[in-house]
Amino acid sequence: MPADLNDRLVVAISSRALFDFEEENRVFEQADDAAYMRLQLDRLERPAQPGVAFQLVRKLLAFNTSDAQRDRVEVVLLSRNDPVSGLRVFNSAKHHGTPIERGVFTRGRAPYQYLHALQAHLFLSAEPDDVRAALHAGYPAAQVYPESARASEAHPDEVRIAFDGDAVLFSDEAERVFQTEGLPAFQQHEARKAALPLPPGPFKPLLEALHRLQKASADGSTPMRLRTALVTARSAPAHERAVRTLMHWNITIDEAMFLGGLDKGPFLREFQPDFFFDDQAGHVQSAARHVPSGQVHAAVTRKS
Known part of the structure; x- marks a missing residue:
């Protein structure tokens, strides 16, 4: 065979x-x-x-x-x-x-x-x-980014992966509102649609595959564990739609950081991921000083 x-x-x-x-x-x-x-x-x-x-x-x-x-x-x-x-x-x-x-x-x-x-x-x-x-x-x-900092060795039995939200796990629908109309319009848009799941972004298939791996390894048959984090510039009230979208997908994220525009680098330094994915070059450059990082080129939007 x-x-x-x-x-x-x-x-x-x-x-x-x-x-x-x-x-x-x-x-x-x-x-x-x-x-x-x-x-x-x-x-x-x-x-x-x-x-x-x-x-x-x-x-x-x-x-x-x-x-x-x-x-x-x-x-x-x-x-x-x-x-x-x-x-x-x-x-x-x-x-x-x-x-x-x-x-x-x-x-x-x-x-x-x-x-x-x-x-x-x-x-x-x-x-x-x-x-x-x-x-x-x-x-x-x-x-x-080959010049990224190398991953910490503090968690040898745990794979840690961190994701940005919009244009990575989720579509760039809300991101387009922010870019064209500004933060107040973005917040209003997301509060109004809080109960409506966001369309999937390019990395939803990876998150689903990781979720399956996480569940399959929960029986203790492997010493490795998987921990995921959502690290996003969203803040309340726009956080609700992101959380509800993950609930709609039946996917559990271990940690969520709603940073409201704060620099992601110091938070990622504390989380110590083995890799971080973001669509914004500035966020990736900041993160790369602390953790292995890669850019998801947001000019390409996945058709859901």
Whole structure:
């Protein structure tokens, strides 16, 4: 019987999101792909250092235990690298004890079209154009900031993931009101529609998959746990619609922070997520000083 990825949380990740290839990438940008390939080949036996999303991947893979009937999480390399450079990525993963078995390497071509075959719930890449294309195709995707702070090691048995609300978990419907009419109109709009669930945003499928993983691991069959947080610029009374939307989806969030425009960075520093997703570049830049962060390009709105 052929292998399949049904009933798994599937994360597709680029080489630069998983490992620190910034020096190699500078060679690519300053020279050409041939120079990049030679450098990667010269360093074939030198393991790359962990990148911004490495700890998230390592922790998610820890949900796969020998006691379970089948793996719950699949991580697949999905990269613009050439296949030879891909050897170094696989070698680095093996060196760091990260069991990744599958990979697709496209040598410069956009790789997002393989997300459908992979049944991916998340795509992480340092290439903004690839992220935008994936979002346009309906897949949760974020541009990682390679310069982000690395994840804290204070919670070795818990995966922590934080999300912005509007244009990430929820659609950008309310965000458009804020951008065009201002805060008072936004507050009135959300108070008036408090009982009406927000349309889903690009990351609802990932949140649903994480919720399933959280419930499946509640039986104690794995030492890993999952903790999620909503970190939003909303404040009362606009908080109510966000909470009611999650209730309508039958999804539980462990923590919610309604910050009313306060800088998210210090709050994320305290929550210590393994990754944070936001659509606003300013919020991501602030968060990246404290935690691993990625931008969900809000110019692309998921059709619900």
